[in-house]
Amino acid sequence: MSKHVSLRKAITKNDAPQTTSVPATAPSTAPSPTPAYEELVRKEARLRSEQIEEIARLRRRLNSARNAAEKPLPSEQRSPSLQDHVITRAAITYLLENADAIDGWTEEGILESLRRLKG
Incomplete structure (x- = not known):
């Protein structure tokens, strides 16, 4: 003999979510600033x-x-402490800051352009 249990519950007026009013003098809590790493987009590199x-x-x-x-x-x-990804981002920033001077269609060609910049 199994007992039938209804998963539905009749919602009454008293079952509604209760709201609480916040006094006007209560200090507002400003959201904390977003950590720098959360502003970055993940990108895999080989x-x-x-x-x-x-x-x-x-x-x-x-x-x-x-x-x-x-x-x-x-x-x-x-x-x-510095981490590897910080150094990688710095290198990418350097590359992009010098984008106008870069030419080449291969990794080696791009490297040659960067080496010419170095002098």
Whole structure:
């Protein structure tokens, strides 16, 4: 013998959501600023293993220099550690800032354009 249970419930006037009024003097809470990483769009890039290793080596060198320079500062005044994606974004920004001077139809051709910029 199974008991029939109705999943429907009659909604009465008292079952409606209750609203609470906020006094006019209550302080409004402003939304906190969006973290910088949430403003970025995810984009996958395929890198060669030696590129990944060199970016990591560069990151470690820059972080070591930063740590040495900021050692006397209180922790709240120190910069956050660099990460690989920060270095990658900086390189892309440099590339785009020099877009007018870049030519070439291959990776090597584009690199040659960038090397000419360096002088």
